[in-house]
Amino acid sequence: MDPRPSATAQTDRFERRRKAIIQAATEVFLQHGYLGATTDEVAARASVSKQTLYKHFADKRQLFAETIMDTTTDVADGLSGIAATLRDTPPQDVRRALRNLADGFLGNLLRPEVLRLRRLVIAESERFPEVGKAWFDRGFDRSLVVLGEAMRHLADRGLLRGVDDPTLAAYQFAGLVMYQPMNRAMFAGTDAVPPAETLDRIADAAVDTFLAAYG
């Protein structure tokens, strides 16, 4: 009972349209929030009629859910790459590698789009519990588990000590680095991210404290 013929050309077209709608919806939802966004604007920005939009997505709820679900792994993928380089750090470079990791956190997570996306997911985590949970599990938590694995690897190589709970250690590192700037950005606005010198001081101090415990 597939209404579409099996021709791949039409399927491609269909998929391209769907991507355009999701792209447009991402922008509109990020700008106005869930309730503030209108399907009219999404359709217009995707250069698609509302009829087409509603052929792809049953209703506004589903459009939102699928749109945000699409972003779950974006940030995590970036951090996983950095975590991977940590595993094979030469012995004398642990401090430098951790400092590098801190910069990776700050540089990735404090980007305006990431902050707006974060705010949106948090804002709608009661209306869309599955979306919030997925974001946490597949994005947030996942990248810290990966980071924890890298730290355990460093511990196995004797470059860190006392890493009984690798994931917890990873969260501690992230907390040392991100807690102040992330909260500041969440509350005081995207343009309230601390200046580079401040971030440098925070990153240095985070590495010092982390190595005092695990170095």
Place this chain on the structure above:
Amino acid sequence: MDPRPSATAQTDRFERRRKAIIQAATEVFLQHGYLGATTDEVAARASVSKQTLYKHFADKRQLFAETIMDTTTDVADGLSGIAATLRDTPPQDVRRALRNLADGFLGNLLRPEVLRLRRLVIAESERFPEVGKAWFDRGFDRSLVVLGEAMRHLADRGLLRGVDDPTLAAYQFAGLVMYQPMNRAMFAGTDAVPPAETLDRIADAAVDTFLAAYG
């Protein structure tokens, strides 16, 4: 004391009404968010007519702004009390006092109402920048500055060392304790706060790491 000559009865009445409206508005905004909330429901829950509501507040925006502004110092006050007890900790009890502080953070900030309020402020920090900034400055940052002062005091007494930047040290402690559970709660929902054993492990590990650096 009261500069006004007469009519205090009516003024009291007026003020009581205003408080009732703000109380009702707090509940309604927390439940539905800014756009999702209706002034009809606020008026009904405050047992007040819409006319009366609009006599107290020019429009919905102002109602929201004043309602949330009213909450800025609620959480900070609770934490400041705990921070105050830290200052005069006897020498042998530093670890226990820090552990106590960690419990204070977790117990205060992970309460369902606090989480919902946090989500709301974050969600509306673009529509209401003043509100978000005020919440950060008067609530969040303020309590950590106070905590930093207490830590500097401990350092002056020789119970901590290396506290060059007390506020930064306070943020590090808060990050070690709160980063994982707060993010989990923000994304995965109010009922996703980790169980008590997990929070215990996090608090213990936070104190260990903090004291490794500053003890």
Place this chain on the structure above:
DNA sequence: TTCGAACGGTACTGTACAGTACTGCTCGCA
């Protein structure tokens, strides 16, 4: 060239809600 499905444009429907207008009651005060 012809056929048919999908699509864009657009107008429409129903509903929800911010803010206002009006009426009659109630309550504090003399």
Place this chain on the structure above:
DNA sequence: TGCGAGCAGTACTGTACAGTACCGTTCGAA
């Protein structure tokens, strides 16, 4: 007991928007 202010109740206005219906056009397949 009577007066006046403020308020509850309620109805109304204007607007915005989710979702649908309809029509004419485009485009791919044979």
